[in-house]
Amino acid sequence: MGKKNNVTASGIEIRKKSLGLRIWNHRGYYIMFLPVLIFLLIFNYWPMLGVRYALYDYKPVGEPVFVGLKHFTKMFSTDAFWTAFKNTLELSIIKLFLSTFASVIVSIFLNEMGNLFAKKTLQTIIYLPHFMSWAVVASIFSLFLSPSSTGMVNGLLKDWGIVAKDGMGIYFLADENYWRPIYYVINLWKDTGWGTIIFLATLSGINPELYEAGDIDGATRLQKMRYITLPALANTIITVLILNLAKVMNLFESVFVLYNNAVYSVADVCATYIYRQTFAMALPNYGYSTAVGLFRSLVGCVLVIVCNWASKKTRGRGII
Amino acid sequence: MKKKVLSLLLASAMVVSLAACGGSDAPAESSAAANNNTESSAADNNAGNAEAPAEEFKLEKVKMVVNGTLTATVDNGQAEFEKQWEDAVGVDLEISQLDHSGYVDAVGRLFASQDYPDVMIMSADMYAQYAPTGLLWDMTEAYDNAEFQSRMTLPAINEALKKDGKLYGFAPTYGNGCVTYVKKAWLDAVGIDASTITNYDAYYNMLKAFHDGDPDGNGTTGDTYGVVAAGFLGNEAPYINYLPEFWQDAYPAILQDENGVWYDGFNTEETKAALLRLQQAYNEGAIDPETLTASTKIAREKWFSNDQTGSSGVFTYWAGSWYQTLTDNLIKNEVNEELVQLPPIAEVEAIGGYLNREAPVWVIIDDMDGDNTREQAIFDAFIETMMDGGTVQTLWTYGAEDVHWSTKAEEFTVNPGTDNEKTYSYEEGVFHLKQSPNDPNSVWKKNHLDPALVVSPLTNGFNSVEGLAAEGNLFFTENCVDAPISPVSETYTNESGTIYDAKMAVVTEVVTKNGDVEAAMANYVATVGSIIEQCLAELNG
The missing domain is CATH 3.40.190.10 (Periplasmic binding protein-like II)
Structure with a gap:
C-alpha cells in the first residue's frame, strides 16, 4: 500500500509529505492552535464524559449506581417528556420563522427610509429590547398582562367593552390559548431589531446600479423590492434559517421566565422539564436529567447534520 | 523566526494562564497539608483529615449556606454580623446566602458542582430526604452533650427530628406557621x-x-x-x-x-x-x-x-x-x-x-472520612455557640451590636415629617433595637433566630419581643397544631x-x-x- 501522491494537470506527480513532516513544517501554527485545543478538550470534551451518568442513578450524595437504560425507559414512557419535546420543536421552529420573517420585513422598511436620522433613531429603538434580560422582559409583560385590575391590557379591554367591566380579566400568561401567541409577540418585540442587522448589512451590499436600472425600466418601488431586494436577500435568509435551525433544542430562558404550571401543555420545553426534574427536587437524581439532556443533544446533533446537508444543497457549502 | 518565537511565547502564556485558572487551589491545599488542616470545607478535607490525629484538628473556617432567614443580609449589616461572630468564636465565617424562594434549586446547583458547605440550613422536606443519605453528620452525641442542654426549654422539638434515634440536624427554634x-x-x-x-x-x-x-x-x-x-x-x-x-x-x-x-x-x-x-x-x-x-x-x-x-x-x-x-x-x-x-x-x-410546620434545621455536612473531629469542631463553633445564651446567640437573634441593636443611650426618629413619625429614646445600658441599616424608617426586628420561638432562651435578659410580635407569637401558639x-x-x-x-x-x-x-x-x-x-x-x- 503506497502513499497516494497528487498528480498535476500536466501529469507531474507530486510526492505527498507524511503527516508528521507536514505538522513539523507548520509547527508554528500548531503551537498557536494548542491553547485552543486544550481549551476545547477541557471545557467542551471533558464535560462530555458526564453523559455516562445517563446510565446511573446519580445523586448529590453517595456513589453513582449503574441502572442501565432505566432512565431512558422512564423518559420514553413519560407523557410530560413527550409534551416537552413536542413543544420545544413547535415553539422554536415557529419562533424562528416568525422572527426571520419579521426581521426581513423590518430590514426592508428601514432600508427604504430616506431620512437617515429617522432611520438611525428607529434602528436604535428596535435594537434596545435585545439588551434587556429575559427576567426584566418577563416582569414587564407580566405587569402589562396581569389579570388583576391593575393589568394595563385587561384595563384597556374592559374600557373598550371587550371584557365585562365587573368580570375577571384574561389571564394571558396562564391560558393555554393565549400563551403561545403572547410568547411569539414578546420574542418578536425583543429580537426582531437585533435580527435586522445581518439583513441590513446584506441590503447595503446590493449594487445600486440594479435599482438605477430598475428606475430606467420604470419599475415601481414595490417591484424593485420584489425583483431586486428580495432575491438579493434570499441567500442570507436561507443561511440565517439554517444556522438557527440547528439551535432549536436550546430553548430555555425565554420560556422559563414566562411559563407557569397552568400552561405546561403548551409551554413546557425539554430544558425547563430537565430543570424541574433536577432542581425542583430536594434530592435530585442527575441521572434522569442527564438522560433527557443527552436525548436533547442527540436530536440537536441530528438537526445540525440535516442543516449541513440543506446548506450544501442550497448554498453549495456546508455549515460544519 | 521572530514569528515562531512570538507564537511560541504567546501559546505558552495562554497555556500557563489556563493552567493557573484551573489550579488556583493547589497552594492552599499544600498549605493545608503542611499545617495539618486549616480550612474545614467538607470537600477539601476528604483526604487530609483522615490522616490528622483527632485531637489535633484546628477549625479555622466555617462555610455556611443559608436562605433568606438570615435577615442581616449583605445590604443590611451582614459584614458587621460576620465580623462580630468571628471575633466571638475565633473562626472565620464564610456566608453564602442563597435566594430564599429558589433555595432548593440553588442548593441542588451547589451540590451538582460538588461545592459542599460545612453547615447549611434545610427545610423539613430537605432534611427528610437528605437524612438517610449519609451526607449529614449524625450529631446525636454532640447534641446530647451540648452545653445548652441545661438551658433547653423546648427539648421536644429536636427529639421529634430524630430518625431512628439519630439526630442529623439541629432546630434552634420551633417551626412557626x-x-x-x-x-x-x-x-x-x-x-x-x-x-x-x-x-x-x-x-x-x-x-x-x-x-x-x-x-x-x-x-x-x-x-x-x-x-x-x-x-x-x-x-x-x-x-x-x-x-x-x-x-x-x-x-x-x-x-x-x-x-x-x-x-x-x-x-x-x-x-x-x-x-x-x-x-x-x-x-x-x-x-x-x-x-x-x-x-x-x-x-x-x-x-x-x-x-x-x-x-x-x-x-x-x-x-x-x-x-x-x-x-x-x-x-x-x-x-x-x-x-x-x-x-x-x-x-x-x-x-x-x-x-x-416542621422546624427548619441546621445540618453539618459529613466529609465521610470516618473521623468526627472536624464535624464536632464545627458543631462546637457553630451550633453550640448559636445557643450560648449570650454573645453569639444575641448575634443570631438580634444581629450585630451597635449596628442592629445597642445598649448605648440614643434617640432616633422614624418616618419623620409624616403622620407616622415616631421617636425612640433610650438611656445608657438599656437594650434596644436600632433603625434597620437599609431602611432608617423602620426599626430592626430580629436576625435569624426569633427570640420567641427559640428552644433555648437568651440568658442576658435582652428581649425585644413585645408589641405586635409578642402578640402574634402568643396568638399562634394558642391556635396551632403540628403539621x-x-x-x-x-x-x-x-x-x-x-x-x-x-x-x-x-x-x-x-x-x-x-x-x-x-x-x-x-x-x-x-x-x-x-x-x-x-x-x-x-x-x-
Missing part, C-alpha cells in the same frame, strides 16, 4: 365585624365583600380581591399554609393516618372539596387570580402596596414578627396599618388550628418532582380552568398512581 391577617379598614369599609368570621361561609362572604364592594375607597367596585397567596398549593411542607380556610381538613400530600399507615392525602374527597372551594373563589374574584403565579414576595408586596387597587383584604402569612413587619410595611406605604389576626375558622379549628411529618422513601425522593407536577396539573385544571374535579383526579391517578402506590408500599412496608 401562618395565621390569617385581615385589614381592619377594609372590614370597616364593608361593614363586617371580624368576630363574626367564625366559619367558612362567613369567611367567604367577607372575601366576596372585599371584591364586590369598594374597601379601598377609590370609588370603583370589583378592582380589589378577597385574598392573595403565593400559589394555591405550596411546593414545600406544609403545602396548604397560605390558604388554610380553603384547604381545611385536606392535606394534599402523602401522610399518615391515626394508625400510622401512610396514604395519599391528595386523592381524597377532602382535597376534591377544597379544590372546588378554590374554583368558586377564583371564578368569583374572591381570590386574586395572580395567586396562581405569585411568589411570596410578589403576594406580600401586592398586599401592602401603596396603591391598594388590585390588592386584597386578607393575607395568610407567618405569625409573630411578621405581624409587626406587615404592619410596618403598611405604615411605610401609607396604608391603614391596623390588622386583625383571624382566629381559625371552625373548619380549620376542627383539625386543631393553623399548622405549625404532618414528611414521608421518606426511595421512590418519593426520585419522583417528587413528577408527583408535584401532576398535583399542580389537577389544581390548575380545576381551579383556573373550571375543569371537572373527578376527571382531573382520574388523570392524576393515571399519571402518577403507580408511583404513589410504590411510595406507599415502601413507606408501609
Whole structure:
C-alpha cells in the first residue's frame, strides 16, 4: 500500500509529505492552535464524559449506581417528556420563522427610509429590547398582562367593552390559548431589531446600479423590492434559517421566565422539564436529567447534520 | 523566526494562564497539608483529615449556606454580623446566602458542582430526604452533650427530628406557621365585624365583600380581591399554609393516618372539596387570580402596596414578627396599618388550628472520612455557640451590636415629617433595637433566630419581643397544631418532582380552568398512581 501522491494537470506527480513532516513544517501554527485545543478538550470534551451518568442513578450524595437504560425507559414512557419535546420543536421552529420573517420585513422598511436620522433613531429603538434580560422582559409583560385590575391590557379591554367591566380579566400568561401567541409577540418585540442587522448589512451590499436600472425600466418601488431586494436577500435568509435551525433544542430562558404550571401543555420545553426534574427536587437524581439532556443533544446533533446537508444543497457549502 | 518565537511565547502564556485558572487551589491545599488542616470545607478535607490525629484538628473556617432567614443580609449589616461572630468564636465565617424562594434549586446547583458547605440550613422536606443519605453528620452525641442542654426549654422539638434515634440536624427554634391577617379598614369599609368570621361561609362572604364592594375607597367596585397567596398549593411542607380556610381538613400530600399507615392525602374527597372551594373563589374574584403565579414576595408586596387597587383584604402569612413587619410595611406605604389576626375558622379549628410546620434545621455536612473531629469542631463553633445564651446567640437573634441593636443611650426618629413619625429614646445600658441599616424608617426586628420561638432562651435578659410580635407569637401558639411529618422513601425522593407536577396539573385544571374535579383526579391517578402506590408500599412496608 503506497502513499497516494497528487498528480498535476500536466501529469507531474507530486510526492505527498507524511503527516508528521507536514505538522513539523507548520509547527508554528500548531503551537498557536494548542491553547485552543486544550481549551476545547477541557471545557467542551471533558464535560462530555458526564453523559455516562445517563446510565446511573446519580445523586448529590453517595456513589453513582449503574441502572442501565432505566432512565431512558422512564423518559420514553413519560407523557410530560413527550409534551416537552413536542413543544420545544413547535415553539422554536415557529419562533424562528416568525422572527426571520419579521426581521426581513423590518430590514426592508428601514432600508427604504430616506431620512437617515429617522432611520438611525428607529434602528436604535428596535435594537434596545435585545439588551434587556429575559427576567426584566418577563416582569414587564407580566405587569402589562396581569389579570388583576391593575393589568394595563385587561384595563384597556374592559374600557373598550371587550371584557365585562365587573368580570375577571384574561389571564394571558396562564391560558393555554393565549400563551403561545403572547410568547411569539414578546420574542418578536425583543429580537426582531437585533435580527435586522445581518439583513441590513446584506441590503447595503446590493449594487445600486440594479435599482438605477430598475428606475430606467420604470419599475415601481414595490417591484424593485420584489425583483431586486428580495432575491438579493434570499441567500442570507436561507443561511440565517439554517444556522438557527440547528439551535432549536436550546430553548430555555425565554420560556422559563414566562411559563407557569397552568400552561405546561403548551409551554413546557425539554430544558425547563430537565430543570424541574433536577432542581425542583430536594434530592435530585442527575441521572434522569442527564438522560433527557443527552436525548436533547442527540436530536440537536441530528438537526445540525440535516442543516449541513440543506446548506450544501442550497448554498453549495456546508455549515460544519 | 521572530514569528515562531512570538507564537511560541504567546501559546505558552495562554497555556500557563489556563493552567493557573484551573489550579488556583493547589497552594492552599499544600498549605493545608503542611499545617495539618486549616480550612474545614467538607470537600477539601476528604483526604487530609483522615490522616490528622483527632485531637489535633484546628477549625479555622466555617462555610455556611443559608436562605433568606438570615435577615442581616449583605445590604443590611451582614459584614458587621460576620465580623462580630468571628471575633466571638475565633473562626472565620464564610456566608453564602442563597435566594430564599429558589433555595432548593440553588442548593441542588451547589451540590451538582460538588461545592459542599460545612453547615447549611434545610427545610423539613430537605432534611427528610437528605437524612438517610449519609451526607449529614449524625450529631446525636454532640447534641446530647451540648452545653445548652441545661438551658433547653423546648427539648421536644429536636427529639421529634430524630430518625431512628439519630439526630442529623439541629432546630434552634420551633417551626412557626401562618395565621390569617385581615385589614381592619377594609372590614370597616364593608361593614363586617371580624368576630363574626367564625366559619367558612362567613369567611367567604367577607372575601366576596372585599371584591364586590369598594374597601379601598377609590370609588370603583370589583378592582380589589378577597385574598392573595403565593400559589394555591405550596411546593414545600406544609403545602396548604397560605390558604388554610380553603384547604381545611385536606392535606394534599402523602401522610399518615391515626394508625400510622401512610396514604395519599391528595386523592381524597377532602382535597376534591377544597379544590372546588378554590374554583368558586377564583371564578368569583374572591381570590386574586395572580395567586396562581405569585411568589411570596410578589403576594406580600401586592398586599401592602401603596396603591391598594388590585390588592386584597386578607393575607395568610407567618405569625409573630411578621405581624409587626406587615404592619410596618403598611405604615411605610401609607396604608391603614391596623390588622386583625383571624382566629381559625371552625373548619380549620376542627383539625386543631393553623399548622405549625416542621422546624427548619441546621445540618453539618459529613466529609465521610470516618473521623468526627472536624464535624464536632464545627458543631462546637457553630451550633453550640448559636445557643450560648449570650454573645453569639444575641448575634443570631438580634444581629450585630451597635449596628442592629445597642445598649448605648440614643434617640432616633422614624418616618419623620409624616403622620407616622415616631421617636425612640433610650438611656445608657438599656437594650434596644436600632433603625434597620437599609431602611432608617423602620426599626430592626430580629436576625435569624426569633427570640420567641427559640428552644433555648437568651440568658442576658435582652428581649425585644413585645408589641405586635409578642402578640402574634402568643396568638399562634394558642391556635396551632403540628403539621404532618414528611414521608421518606426511595421512590418519593426520585419522583417528587413528577408527583408535584401532576398535583399542580389537577389544581390548575380545576381551579383556573373550571375543569371537572373527578376527571382531573382520574388523570392524576393515571399519571402518577403507580408511583404513589410504590411510595406507599415502601413507606408501609
